[in-house]
Amino acid sequence: MLILCHNISFMDKKQFLKKSSRRRFIRNSVVGATSVSILPTVLSNCSDKTNPDTDPVPLPKDDFIPEGDFGFFEGVASFDPTQNKVVLWSRYTPAANESSNPEVILEVATDLDFKNLTTSEPVVVDANSDNTVSVDVSSLISNTKYYYRFSSEKTKAISIVGETKTLPSVGEVSEVKIAVVSCANYELGYFNVYGALAESEADFVVHLGDYIYENSVVEYGNSELAASMGREHEPPREIISLDDYRSRYRQYRGDEQLQKAHQLKPFICVWDDHEFANDAYKDGAGNHQADEGSYSTRKMNAIQAWYEYLPARVTDNTKIYRSFDMAGIVHLMMLDTRIVGRDKQLNYNDYMVDSELDKEAFLSDWQDPDRSLLGKEQLSWLTAQISSNNSKWQVIGSQVLMGKYHFPEEILSLLRKFSGGSRIDKQLAEQFGQQLNELISIKNRIEQGDPDITPAERARVENVLPFNLDYWDGYPIERAKIFEAASGKKLIDFAGASHNAWHTILSDDKGKKVGAEFATTSITSSGLEKTIGDNPVTISVFEQTNIKLIDDLLYSKIAKRGYILATFSDAKAEAEWKFAGSITTKDASTISDYTAIEE
Numbered sequence: 001m002l003i004l005c006h007n008i009s010f011m012d013k014k015q016f017l018k019k020s021s022r023r024r025f026i027r028n029s030v031v032g033a034t035s036v037s038i039l040p041t042v043l044s045n046c047s048d049k050t051n052p053d054t055d056p057v058p059l060p061k062d063d064f065i066p067e068g069d070f071g072f073f074e075g076v077a078s079f080d081p082t083q084n085k086v087v088l089w090s091r092y093t094p095a096a097n098e099s100s101n102p103e104v105i106l107e108v109a110t111d112l113d114f115k116n117l118t119t120s121e122p123v124v125v126d127a128n129s130d131n132t133v134s135v136d137v138s139s140l141i142s143n144t145k146y147y148y149r150f151s152s153e154k155t156k157a158i159s160i161v162g163e164t165k166t167l168p169s170v171g172e173v174s175e176v177k178i179a180v181v182s183c184a185n186y187e188l189g190y191f192n193v194y195g196a197l198a199e200s201e202a203d204f205v206v207h208l209g210d211y212i213y214e215n216s217v218v219e220y221g222n223s224e225l226a227a228s229m230g231r232e233h234e235p236p237r238e239i240i241s242l243d244d245y246r247s248r249y250r251q252y253r254g255d256e257q258l259q260k261a262h263q264l265k266p267f268i269c270v271w272d273d274h275e276f277a278n279d280a281y282k283d284g285a286g287n288h289q290a291d292e293g294s295y296s297t298r299k300m301n302a303i304q305a306w307y308e309y310l311p312a313r314v315t316d317n318t319k320i321y322r323s324f325d326m327a328g329i330v331h332l333m334m335l336d337t338r339i340v341g342r343d344k345q346l347n348y349n350d351y352m353v354d355s356e357l358d359k360e361a362f363l364s365d366w367q368d369p370d371r372s373l374l375g376k377e378q379l380s381w382l383t384a385q386i387s388s389n390n391s392k393w394q395v396i397g398s399q400v401l402m403g404k405y406h407f408p409e410e411i412l413s414l415l416r417k418f419s420g421g422s423r424i425d426k427q428l429a430e431q432f433g434q435q436l437n438e439l440i441s442i443k444n445r446i447e448q449g450d451p452d453i454t455p456a457e458r459a460r461v462e463n464v465l466p467f468n469l470d471y472w473d474g475y476p477i478e479r480a481k482i483f484e485a486a487s488g489k490k491l492i493d494f495a496g497a498s499h500n501a502w503h504t505i506l507s508d509d510k511g512k513k514v515g516a517e518f519a520t521t522s523i524t525s526s527g528l529e530k531t532i533g534d535n536p537v538t539i540s541v542f543e544q545t546n547i548k549l550i551d552d553l554l555y556s557k558i559a560k561r562g563y564i565l566a567t568f569s570d571a572k573a574e575a576e577w578k579f580a581g582s583i584t585t586k587d588a589s590t591i592s593d594y595t596a597i598e599e
Contacts, residue, residue: 007397009476018535020446052402064091064154065204071157072150073255077262078164079134079269080313081204082324086266087311088162091300092125092484098154100127100196105167106135108148111162118146120267130246134311143168143327163444164266165203170328171243173325180267182272182399182496183210183522185225186252187218187233189583193523193563195257196580197462198264202565205265208496209272209399210525211310212248214239214287214302220525225584238287240298245305253559259587269310270320270334270400272497276302279470281342282375323385330568331391333382337399337472341375346469348412357413366469366476373475383485389435391572394515400471402479402493403504404552406464408439411549413419413465415531436545443548461549471497483514491515492573492598494566499527501562501577503555518575520556520564524583529559555594562590573598 051096079087108119150159181224218238279286466473502519518571546556562579
């Protein structure tokens with residue numbers, strides 16, 4: 001999908017539109033076109049902030065009378081802000097009797113009444129890109145709020161008015177506020193978190209992936225709950241074709257709270273696995289089977305649809321890693337830890353012999369220096385970015401957890417029995433609780449210097465292995481190279497994917513602190529409570545046990561949905577974990593549960 005650059009000075013609006021050449025905008029499509037779906041909905045002409053007196057009222061062309069449902073049903077959005085650019089987006093559903101590639105007008109202004117226009121530009125809507133429009137508007141002023149809207153001269157349809165903001169230059173602000181989100185499964189609840197961050201103090205939104213889920217109806221959820229909320233996936237099957245992915249994006253973008261977030265905040269996005277298929281990597285995915293066709297074709301379908309709905313300013317559509325500088329305070333580096341370079345994840349089940357872990361074989365593969373999460377090119381780019389940039393904070397946007405989340409081996413052995421998302425039964429729960437209590441007792445005795453600790457007891461808490469090999473824990477050699485590049489820097493990692501909230505010290509192999517991880521929980525997707533059960537006492541005990549047994553972990557919350565509001569200044573990086581009260585009823589209010597400060 002093309003991102004378009006243009007720079008226009010505004011004269012008289014009508015005079016400009018008469019004189020302007022109707023330029024056709026080229027689109028950089030990854031795969032071929034498909035037919036366009038017409039959504040059965042009603043036209044919304046403006047937001048509550050629109051001034052009807054100044055809205056464009058185009059003259060009818062050739063007495064054209066539009067037929068059917070038409071308009072900007074998926075709202076508006078802005079992406080990848082810089083100091084002088086921002087990508088503006090919408091999708092236009094043509095009237096049934098309109099041409100297949102109609103034109104719409106993009107207007108950008110510094111005021112809500114659109115009296116101080118900076119841009120008024122005709123844009124061709126291309127059916128080959130699912131009728132989406134993305135325009136990279138340039139020559140903007142740094143640290144400035146802009147208003148924008150799209151309209152059709154032919155049908156008189158008008159989009160809601162969007163707000164966006166350019167990044168600040170050095171010296172323009174003393175702090176930067178970023179909202180961090182991840183993992184929104186439409187079927188599992190209302191997008192209250194999007195509604196909350198729309199009204200938040202955040203200047204920008206960092207989305208770490210799993211923007212959509214590829215699964216069939218209720219594959220990861222509760223059929224009765226999804227049906228009661230009217231949030232069953234469309235199409236109901238697992239999505240594979242380009243049209244499937246497009247339909248799923250349209251469904252998500254029809255959500256009113258997600259639309260509001262995009263309307264009011266600029267987004268910086270990367271994909272994770274569910275934009276493709278669960279547990280994806282460069283050559284395959286856990287949720288892609290041989291009878292589902294070519295994985296390579298499916299991957300390109302997913303990439304095409306992603307760019308149509310979440311445009312990023314890149315030169316190669318397969319490479320989404322890129323950086324943003326914010327006022328000399330934050331240097332944000334967005335990664336692709338999923339598709340471009342990831343070798344297939346290790347799996348403990350592949351090392352089981354007679355129900356026991358072949359630890360020697362596992363450790364040999366785990367420590368293989370040739371295994372990669374980023375790929376050589378992206379790793380080289382990232383280490384160079386970190387080492388050469390002089391911003392106060394080096395901030396990584398990483399889909400998966402970067403910290404060390406190492407559990408005692410016996411706990412991992414027990415947790416492996418819960419594979420497939422099964423909950424703990426009563427007998428297993430009792431065993432689980434007993435072992436946790438024993439391990440905490442041993443850890444307390446070690447910390448208190450108890451001379452009677454036996455070697456066997458010490459081994460129970462000190463023999464640890466990574467909890468999830470899909471995360472950076474599964475690629476420790478490459479992680480060490482990043483930590484080495486960050487030596488002497490102030491490093492913060494944003495992470496998603498786990499559906500749980502974590503504040504963790506980032507430490508090297510010698511135990512030296514190199515930074516901190518602010519990991520957000522999900523927007524709707526279930527956390528570890530899906531495995532251990534939803535009893536509040538059990539959850540609280542497990543959270544406290546995590547902090548006790550995982551050396552670098554400072555905070556754990558496993559059963560709440562929400563986002564992080566991170567505030568950066570020269571003096572400190574502060575992260576506030578905000579949680580929705582519920583996702584089964586519409587309520588965008590949140591509560592603050594924990595605040596981390598790194599200096």
